[in-house]
Amino acid sequence: MSEGHHHAREKSPSELRTMALEALLVERGLISTDAVDAVVEQFQNEIGPRRGARMVARAWVDPAYRERLLADGTAAAAEMGYGGAEGERLVCVANTPDTHNAIVCTLCSCYPWPVLGVPPVWYKSPPYRARMVREPRVVLREFGLELPEATAIRIWDSSAEVRYIVLPMRPDGTEHLDEEGLADLVTRDCMVGVAVPQVTEGVAA
């Protein structure tokens, strides 16, 4: 994880400031490079939407887990070994045939790190933060999700300390899939609520 391999090209101002900051904090003993490495490694390889997808898949196949997940998201995540910063108060909201849920943070970019990883740029961007609470149908349409007029839309603004995750509906034609196969259908966008799980030709029985 040394920065040596970057020497060939010009460093950006942000890159230089960050390197300088890291150097100063290391020298003052406030951080260690291996601690920073560990955080980066975790969020690059371990902590991401696959975790949330596994929870969703389990809720699809195990009604008792589904019940626990909706009653106490934090505990249901902890059951799977997921938890920690930005996931201390996890609430799972379930889509139904009548209701579609989606999450946003208008004031910053709060997001359930332990089960979805770090948020994508669009989730943190002014257009999403500004528009999702006000014109969700238009935003969802831009994501390719056209909901029936009759579907009630519920937008959750994570303005306090709860972090939300959407439990999508299990698509038809997935009866043959096991938990891991089901988890493959559950993308990050499905758990943010800007998409719903799709069954492709290859997956459907």
Next chain:
Amino acid sequence: MSEGHHHAREKSPSELRTMALEALLVERGLISTDAVDAVVEQFQNEIGPRRGARMVARAWVDPAYRERLLADGTAAAAEMGYGGAEGERLVCVANTPDTHNAIVCTLCSCYPWPVLGVPPVWYKSPPYRARMVREPRVVLREFGLELPEATAIRIWDSSAEVRYIVLPMRPDGTEHLDEEGLADLVTRDCMVGVAVPQVTEGVAA
């Protein structure tokens, strides 16, 4: 008014775009360079805060004019020959020993052009537009104007089609001055309401 004298130095992107726009509009017959010259010349030399200052000075020496000015600012300006765009509905608000007025436009930068000219940069800036309605005492203090706690502050947000001008109080020690001498005391800032007329040593009798 040709742009030839600028050739010696590098032109800024805004300068180039403006020149290109002017060239195109001239070629399409939509504007003439002498009409643009006339506007610039008027606002550089004729239309400015001296006009408002003359109105204020007259109101100080002529109680009947003061009454007309406060009853119908547009007509009182027209009496002096001032009017036109952004001055079609002029309202003059008078400071008193108990009340201080100031003007702002939070939504853009509306300003009484015919009597004050074009607004200064600070009037058009986000800090003034954002703060003047909310914390006028703090803003006025930054302008060097410390008002007594008991003074009522009234901030006029020019959000529709009326344009405002403040009639400051005539300072003490100006009994010997004629109208032109009084007008010298009335700065633009006094008529926006971020200052009050000052009598300097040289002016006071």
Next chain:
Amino acid sequence: MDGIHDMGGMQGFGAVAPEPGEPAFHERWEGRVFGMSLTLWATGGPIGGMRSQLERIQPGRYLASSYYERWEHALEEMLAERGVLAPADVDRRIEGLRAGGRVPERSDPAMVEAVLADMQPRPPAEPEGGHRFAAGQPVRVRRISTAVHNRCPRYVRGVSGVVERLLAPDWLPENEDLGEQRRAPCYTVSFAASDLWPDDGADHTVLVDLWETYLEEAG
């Protein structure tokens, strides 16, 4: 249109920065932008209102631009929307200028007369009337949320005030976007700062000019 232009009450912008002895225009091009705009307005040229156009500037660009940069951009947008010239025309013309081209001079006495006439006093406006609310009456500002141009600042929406003064009926800001021409009575409405920002402890009064369509009776 709830754009970045609606900044009344916003925090974090820092200090106001007056400039001693500030000129009318800091650079020649600023005066030209201003002059072109006034010429087009005075002659019924192919542009609309500046305010509605400025609001549509993307917030990041809005804050990064100076006042006359925003005007210049808005002029281009208005001319493009009306099919007069595309931004690409401007780009091409810039290349011509870089290659030594000049802005052609053109004289038009009638146009000069028109812009000067626009700086003269006008006949008195139409008589006032038709007001639904009376001076002294409490009113509340509706939570106006139209996506089109409006002149109802966010910081007064939902707040009650008192009618300070009746103002003559005026063209609705929404007219241009909605393609109709309608006037409505206007009012100066007086608000207590303590109602607008209760936690501030401020005691001043803010007077805001509002169209009748933005107001409803307050209990």
Next chain:
Amino acid sequence: MDGIHDMGGMQGFGAVAPEPGEPAFHERWEGRVFGMSLTLWATGGPIGGMRSQLERIQPGRYLASSYYERWEHALEEMLAERGVLAPADVDRRIEGLRAGGRVPERSDPAMVEAVLADMQPRPPAEPEGGHRFAAGQPVRVRRISTAVHNRCPRYVRGVSGVVERLLAPDWLPENEDLGEQRRAPCYTVSFAASDLWPDDGADHTVLVDLWETYLEEAG
């Protein structure tokens, strides 16, 4: 703090732009900024909350910066405020890097353990209780206007909604700025879009999590 961060309902930002196959971090330095922040938090280092710091970024800079650029800037500000290092120290160090200097490696197993522990499930939170409002009860959001950090979005202020769910008491966002440590019950409050933006014609529901101190009984 009514800063630019409070953008719920604002218009003019354009389209949302998803990026297919987006990585966790686009550039190495983004991960380092994130990792330094989490390390400092996990070890009780000399920084405070990121959210309150981000709000203080000047609006023009805020919109012109990327997410991790804002974090990096906020980190510097927090460290400077606590006297740990000045921006000038960073500038000087950059010169050193330009001259061929490196970021020194440092290993600290206890620190690694601390950051990893911070990514583990925690014991259940304190029991809930002490709520003044009940589920199903109508409440109105106060026009919160504190200059300090708060988490009361502008778009719900002054609007009535219904308590959807009681949430456990939590530390007040104002605590850090006010130098006290107080918790208050929280609520998920449900708002009809037609109450928030009456002119939009939208029919969805917005659910916002609010501290009890931001709420009052609705008639």
